[in-house]
Amino acid sequence: MKLDDIILNILAKRSSAIFANREVLRPDYVPDSLPHREEQIKELTNILAPLLNEERPSNVFIYGLTGTGKTAVTKYVIRKVNEYAGKLKGVSFLYTYINCRHEDTTYRVLRNIAGSLKIKIPFTGLSTAEVFSRVVKAVEIIGKVVVVILDEVDFLVKKQGDDLLYRLTRVNDELSRGKVTVIGITNDVKFMERLDPRVKSSLGEVEIVFPPYDAIQLSDILRERAKLAFKDGVIKDGVIEYCASIAAREHGDARRALDLLRVAGEIAEREGADGVTVEHVKKAREELERDMVVDVIRTMPYHGKLILFTLAVNEGRVESTGELYVKYRELCRKVGLEPVTQRRVSDLISELDMLGIINARIINRGRYGKTRQAALTVSPQTVLKALSGDLRLEEFVKKYWNR
DNA sequence: CCTCCACCGGAACTTACGGAGT
DNA sequence: ACTCCGTAAGTTCCGGTGGAGG
Numbered sequence: 176m177k178l179d180d181i182i183l184n185i186l187a188k189r190s191s192a193i194f195a196n197r198e199v200l201r202p203d204y205v206p207d208s209l210p211h212r213e214e215q216i217k218e219l220t221n222i223l224a225p226l227l228n229e230e231r232p233s234n235v236f237i238y239g240l241t242g243t244g245k246t247a248v249t250k251y252v253i254r255k256v257n258e259y260a261g262k263l264k265g266v267s268f269l270y271t272y273i274n275c276r277h278e279d280t281t282y283r284v285l286r287n288i289a290g291s292l293k294i295k296i297p298f299t300g301l302s303t304a305e306v307f308s309r310v311v312k313a314v315e316i317i318g319k320v321v322v323v324i325l326d327e328v329d330f331l332v333k334k335q336g337d338d339l340l341y342r343l344t345r346v347n348d349e350l351s352r353g354k355v356t357v358i359g360i361t362n363d364v365k366f367m368e369r370l371d372p373r374v375k376s377s378l379g380e381v382e383i384v385f386p387p388y389d390a391i392q393l394s395d396i397l398r399e400r401a402k403l404a405f406k407d408g409v410i411k412d413g414v415i416e417y418c419a420s421i422a423a424r425e426h427g428d429a430r431r432a433l434d435l436l437r438v439a440g441e442i443a444e445r446e447g448a449d450g451v452t453v454e455h456v457k458k459a460r461e462e463l464e465r466d467m468v469v470d471v472i473r474t475m476p477y478h479g480k481l482i483l484f485t486l487a488v489n490e491g492r493v494e495s496t497g498e499l500y501v502k503y504r505e506l507c508r509k510v511g512l513e514p515v516t517q518r519r520v521s522d523l524i525s526e527l528d529m530l531g532i533i534n535a536r537i538i539n540r541g542r543y544g545k546t547r548q549a550a551l552t553v554s555p556q557t558v559l560k561a562l563s564g565d566l567r568l569e570e571f572v573k574k575y576w577n578r
Numbered sequence: 579c580c581t582c583c584a585c586c587g588g589a590a591c592t593t594a595c596g597g598a599g600t
Numbered sequence: 601a602c603t604c605c606g607t608a609a610g611t612t613c614c615g616g617t618g619g620a621g622g
Contacts, residue, residue: 282606299606300598476609496585519610521586537586541620544584 192406193444193451199404200437202430205250210399211392212244218383219252223322226268227260231320231354234344234378239385240362242428246326248385249358253322270322275331281339284331285310288323311346318352329363337374344377387427393419396429397436405440409450414439417453421460435459464553468561471532478515479523480562481506483551486533487558491551496521499549524549532558 191197198204209216225232239245253270260266271291278284282299285306289296292313296306314321323343325331332340346355359378367375388396397415418439422432436451438459443451472480485503486493493499500517507514524547528535535547551558 280607297598299596300604302605305605478609515609516611517585518587518612522610525587537618539618539620540584541618542581542583542622543620544582545618546585 191444192447192449193409193440194404195406196404197437197440199400200433200440202433205247205254206400208399209244209248209251210395211388212248212385215244215248215383215385216252219248220256222381222383223252223256226256226320226322227264227266229266229268229320231347232322232356233380234356235358236367236379236382237358237360237385238362238364238382240387240426240428242422242426242430242432243362243385243387244429245360245362245385249324249326249360253324253358268320268322269317270324272324272326274326275329276327279330279334281331281335282306284325284339288321289313292317292321307342311349314346314353314355315350316353320354320356322356322358324358324360326360327362328359329361329366332366332369337369337371340378341371341374344374388423388429389427390416390419390423393422393427393429393432397432400433401436404437405451409440409443411450411452413453414451414456417456421456434463438462465557465561468532468553468557469564471527471530472558472561472565475526476523478519479526480565481512482520482523483527483532483558484562486549486551487555487562491555491558493549495546495548496524497546499524521547 199206219235219237222235223232237245237249250272253272257268257270260268269291271288273284273287275284278287281303282301285303286296286298289306289310292310294309294313296309325340328340340357340359343355343357357378367379370378394415397418401410401415414436418432418435421435422428425431435456436459439451439455442458442462443455446455448455472483475483482499482503485499485506489502493502496517500520503520504514524533524535527533528549532552533549534552535549537545538548539545
């Protein structure tokens, strides 16, 4: 085949037989309609309405499990309010969206806020106090309301404490021109309890709760997006319902449902099929699982990978942290590595649990103590496969098998 | 009803590193 | 060149704690 033809072939496939617009299924896409979230949209719009008079809205706190539309609704409403503020009243305000899972330090969050105020801050080197005062100065000079949206705030607070939140909610006292409103978003129900009472009262001026979707609502959402994302008639019977039922089982997570649908479409496309079937969704589920594992492994510290390895070669589960630790040390010894302390391993278990790659249940064995029982949520083979892709571990794995 | 195991989990500290300001 | 700062991984120390077994 001529090179020309190869390229042409690939490009031709891009104008796909399956997708009309796959962007609609991406997690960060904000749709024009958000079914079953009218209540929350109304509430949030009411709260933010003072922006039209250049007044500072109350701080808002938003709860809801992952994939319940918190982020989409917030982005949607703030965008619309901003639009109408300009159109109807000729006023403007600034807003910035920050995901604290990615920007999980005080410094990085401040740098992001600074960025939206058009002042540049080096990515390291300054003290947080310095950055904070530069931000405050900028708000003062600009003299407008600044809405700071902190998505997944719990990550920030877990790592750095509520100091930044406290200062952000108090900053209005120091300002004569310009105001700051904070919108905090979290999926951690117990988050508020851990906050300093002062932060709690100021941040929780208003609260909005996002309940999880049920399977029927998920189907509605998927159907609506599928209409935009796929060409007519490519979605076969039962596909939408199947995606919805899987996601409904996992706490009504719409993001999960959309991911499934998108990946199923991509698989169908790769196979050159003329439609998306339930089989494609099943494959998509496996593929997403693999991706998740690879992703977790890439971001884990070295000894976190060793813990995963230990777990994987033990049929994917252990009865206690102690057992896991003994086996982990054994592996380290065989391969000539310094093991970390049990305390550290305990933290690594927590991390893996939070990332969803393992399930760590606390169990009480009375006289025989309290411990965590850890089990992989994915198959050990998937983990081993993903680990062998890790360069430094490859040797390790080989050594272990040939020992 | 109390004890006491095998841990959990918070906090403060260390080490190594790389960037900024002066 | 020197100091100050943040980040990441890990350590040390230690105060809890739920419930089976005495």
